[in-house]
Amino acid sequence: MTMRARLTLAMVTATAMATLGSSLARAQGLxxxxxxxxxxxxxxxxxxxxxxxxxxRLKLPTDAIEDKAVQGVASESDGPMIVAAIQRLLTNLYxxxxxxxxxxxxxxxxxxxxxxxxxxxTRDLAVLAAAAVPRTRSLETPLTVLVELAAQVPMVKVIxxxxxxxxxxxxxxxxxxxxxxxxxxxxxGGDPTIVANRxxxxxQPIPHH
Amino acid sequence: MSDEHERIIDDVVHALRxxxxxxxxxxxxxxxxxxxxxxxxxRHVLSRLTRPRNVMVSPLxxxxxxAGALFFAAGAGAMVSVVVRARAAxxxxxxxxxxxxxxxxxxxxxTKVAVVGSFNRWGTLSPAAQMKHQGGGVWTTTVPVxxxxxxxSFVVDDSLWMADPTAPRVIDNDxxxxxxxxxxxxxx
Numbered sequence: 001m002t003m004r005a006r007l008t009l010a011m012v013t014a015t016a017m018a019t020l021g022s023s024l025a026r027a028q029g030l031x032x033x034x035x036x037x038x039x040x041x042x043x044x045x046x047x048x049x050x051x052x053x054x055x056x057r058l059k060l061p062t063d064a065i066e067d068k069a070v071q072g073v074a075s076e077s078d079g080p081m082i083v084a085a086i087q088r089l090l091t092n093l094y095x096x097x098x099x100x101x102x103x104x105x106x107x108x109x110x111x112x113x114x115x116x117x118x119x120x121x122t123r124d125l126a127v128l129a130a131a132a133v134p135r136t137r138s139l140e141t142p143l144t145v146l147v148e149l150a151a152q153v154p155m156v157k158v159i160x161x162x163x164x165x166x167x168x169x170x171x172x173x174x175x176x177x178x179x180x181x182x183x184x185x186x187x188x189g190g191d192p193t194i195v196a197n198r199x200x201x202x203x204q205p206i207p208h209h
Numbered sequence: 210m211s212d213e214h215e216r217i218i219d220d221v222v223h224a225l226r227x228x229x230x231x232x233x234x235x236x237x238x239x240x241x242x243x244x245x246x247x248x249x250x251x252r253h254v255l256s257r258l259t260r261p262r263n264v265m266v267s268p269l270x271x272x273x274x275x276a277g278a279l280f281f282a283a284g285a286g287a288m289v290s291v292v293v294r295a296r297a298a299x300x301x302x303x304x305x306x307x308x309x310x311x312x313x314x315x316x317x318x319x320t321k322v323a324v325v326g327s328f329n330r331w332g333t334l335s336p337a338a339q340m341k342h343q344g345g346g347v348w349t350t351t352v353p354v355x356x357x358x359x360x361x362s363f364v365v366d367d368s369l370w371m372a373d374p375t376a377p378r379v380i381d382n383d384x385x386x387x388x389x390x391x392x393x394x395x396x397x
Binding site: 067068070071072073074075077081084085088089107110111114117118140141144145147148149150151172173176179183 | 325327330331332333357358370377378379380382383384385386390392394396
């Protein structure tokens, strides 16, 4: 092969690699670590790309990972803290998928990952998913309400309340209404656990004697 | 050359010009042998493809190969761009289901307040993030927010993060950010 031929081949290969590389980088949504972006250092970018790649391979929502990393940047957290956060989120999303099933939507997975972060267990998620009526209903709102209540009520206490409501096919609007009522009564001085339980009884099935 | 040699050559030529006698079973015997030979298989094709050989390539051919490679790269790039555009289009579709949400916060001593969340990539620089002072320390802004669960915070004077006191708080175990969460439904 002549020198000219080698040069031509090298140029063609370099052009093709550059075109494909930039397109793939855009496709993977690596906005934080785009060329010229200095918001994350090199080591953090490597870890970030690895987590994004893992999420993609596991068919988990990558936008949740991106959002978490952006939150870290916005709060001026250091690289290791951001890496730890996105790795934990990846683990939670994977565990959520295992608990809710392969057909769970991205929104459900994100809400379930938040629930795990707030103290729910994978078993709790599986129990709630199994209790849902109909089985195909979205769990996003119930799990978000669960996370919001868990800020004031112990998770162990609030799980049964949400489970009853799911079994009673309570609508998303009623879940939100329930959450607002609980917050309002807590603001008036009510005991969070007692208030949450008492208000959820309205949705419990009436026992037949 | 002697007459003897001339005669021998003539005899040979004469003998060669005569039709050779063929046995009656000749055709059948030949075909039997041919049918017994191994057939051309994939291994022969593979060995022909993998056998090293010298190939002469003209400068014009190199040019054609280079043009083909560029064409392939451009095609692959275009395909990836189409995928990216399709994803962007799906995001637009999500944005179409977005609802306008008005955020309000009371911050009497603030000179600047912004609302940040996943809807603006937690950036205070976007114009929609900047809240307007309505007087009496009340700050508001209306931004499009996608349907579903939304987490957000207020950033006062570019430094102080605060949760919405009128909305449920979300515990942030990662960065310790004070955050609130609301659920936007399509019928809101």
